[in-house]
Amino acid sequence: xxxxxxxxxxxxxxxxxxxxxxxxxxxxxxxxxxxxxxxxxxxxxxxxxxxxxxxxxxxxxxxxxxxxxxxxxxxxxxxxxxxxxxxxxxxxxxxxxxxxxxxxxxxxxxxxxxxxxxxxxxxxxxxxxxxxxxxxxxxxxxxxxxxxxxxxxxxxxxxxxxxxxxxxxxxxxxxxxxxxxxxxxxxxxxxxxxxxxxxxxxxxxxxxxxxxxxxxxxxxxxxxxxxxxxxxxxxxxxxxxxxxxxxxxxxxxxxxxxxxxxxxxxxxxxxxxxxxxxxxxxxxxxx
Ligand code: PAF
Numbered sequence: 001x002x003x004x005x006x007x008x009x010x011x012x013x014x015x016x017x018x019x020x021x022x023x024x025x026x027x028x029x030x031x032x033x034x035x036x037x038x039x040x041x042x043x044x045x046x047x048x049x050x051x052x053x054x055x056x057x058x059x060x061x062x063x064x065x066x067x068x069x070x071x072x073x074x075x076x077x078x079x080x081x082x083x084x085x086x087x088x089x090x091x092x093x094x095x096x097x098x099x100x101x102x103x104x105x106x107x108x109x110x111x112x113x114x115x116x117x118x119x120x121x122x123x124x125x126x127x128x129x130x131x132x133x134x135x136x137x138x139x140x141x142x143x144x145x146x147x148x149x150x151x152x153x154x155x156x157x158x159x160x161x162x163x164x165x166x167x168x169x170x171x172x173x174x175x176x177x178x179x180x181x182x183x184x185x186x187x188x189x190x191x192x193x194x195x196x197x198x199x200x201x202x203x204x205x206x207x208x209x210x211x212x213x214x215x216x217x218x219x220x221x222x223x224x225x226x227x228x229x230x231x232x233x234x235x236x237x238x239x240x241x242x243x244x245x246x247x248x249x250x251x252x253x254x255x256x257x258x259x260x261x262x263x264x265x266x267x268x269x270x271x272x273x274x275x276x277x278x279x280x281x282x283x284x285x286x287x
Contacts, residue, residue, distance in 0.1 A: 001082065002089040007138045010052070010091050014140055017088075022049035026141035026168075028132060031055040032072040033081050036176040036184035040145040041085045043173050052139050053082050054091040056098060060106075061127030067270070072186055091139065098134065107133045109163070112156040112249060116242055116263060117274065128153055129160050136166055143169040147176075149183050151261055151276040155249055175276070177203065183275045195268035198233035202264050205229035206277040209243075209262045213279035216257050219243060230266065237267040246278045257281050 004010040014024060025048030027040045037053075044051045055078055062068035075092065082090055106126050112118070113125035136144065146154045158170050176184045181203030182196070191199060205226045212225050226241050243252060246259040259280040266273050 001079070001087055003079070004089055004091050005093060006097055007093065010089065010138055013089055014050075014052070017050045018140075024048055024050045024052065024139065024141045026135065026139045026144040027051065027053045028135050028144065028146075029053060029055055030057045030071065030186070031078050032074055032186040033078045034176075034184045034186065034188075036147060036149065038081065038085060039176045040147055040173045041082065041087060043171060044143075044145050045086055047171070048142065050088045051086070052089045052091060052141065053087050054093075054135050054139070056091070056093055056131065056135075058098075058127060058131040059095055060099070060130060061124050063121055063123060066121070067187075070190075072189060091135075098131070106130045107160065107164075109156050109160050112152065112159055115152075115249065116240065116244070117152050117265060120239060120265065125153070125156055129156065132157055133160070133164075133166075136168060141168055143171050145171045145173055147174075148172050148278075149175040149185070149274070149276065151263060152249065155247075181207075183273075185273065187271050187273065190271050191268055191273075195235055195271070198235050199266075199268055199273055201230050201233035201236060202266060202273060202275040204232075205264065206262060206275060210277055210279045213256055213260065214282040216255050216281040216283065219252055219254065219256055222256055222262075226262065226264075230264075233266075233268075235268055239265040239267055239272065246280075 002013060017024060025044035027044050029037050057071050059068055107129040108126045109129055118125045154172055161170055180200055182199055208225050208229050209222055212222055222243055230236055230238050242263045243260050246261040252260060259278055261276055261278050263276045
């Protein structure tokens with residue numbers, strides 16, 4: 001497995017692979033890898049001749065009061081995990097290598113970046129769209145894999161790729177969960193044991209929503225059921241519960257009859273957890 005710390009090194013490697021007619025899959029990450037990331041890597045491994053994983057804690061997607069400084073990092077462990085998955089190259093640039101001095105261009109998808117998580121974290125999705133564009137331009141992959149766990153990020157990247165005619169395919173991988181249902185996240189290690197236990201309210205509320213949605217309930221009833229389940233976790237500071245159109249993230253009203261995505265953002269102490277599930281009606285209503 002090659003370790004590339006500069007854009008030039010990665011470009012040379014990819015150029016040689018492409019000359020040999022090989023396909024390239026990209027898995028962008030911020031490191032501190034867990035099974036969730038490895039699921040993305042395995043999907044890329046199945047589909048491409050060559051797999052690149054990027055590890056870069058991107059400062060432009062963190063707000064001034066967010067956890068950039070304390071974001072967990074473990075480069076040696078990450079490399080060992082990726083080597084075991086048969087990854088061909090890891091791109092580990094420094095902040096200087098990625099942004100240098102004097103950069104003045106950003107990529108923005110304002111409609112999708114300004115709602116939901118984006119309204120809670122101003123500038124976050126502009127940072128994501130910009131760094132992902134840079135990674136696509138440096139690695140020039142045939143496809144890139146993103147997790148459904150970050151559903152708004154996935155939707156926004158798909159829109160950006162469509163709007164800017166970026167020549168690659170975006171693949172989605174389902175959320176990977178712990179045995180007890182908690183969605184895997186690098187932030188989980190920072191939960192206290194009590195908060196870790198209470199955090200199961202997120203997946204429980206999504207199970208409840210999935211069950212209820214099968215009958216085409218009113219939006220307000222679906223929301224109420226989710227809030228009631230989250231209320232069973234006394235430390236949960238519920239930042240948002242949103243039920244949106246699963247494809248466009250547009251607002252819904254009345255009965256939920258189109259596939260919808262339930263998006264949760266809940267804070268436990270200093271740790272913000274997000275989770276999501278696509279839910280759909282399975283019964284046909286009488287005319
Ligand atoms: O999902 C993430 O880990 C990050 O937002 C990404 C896509 C690697 C961009 O920094």
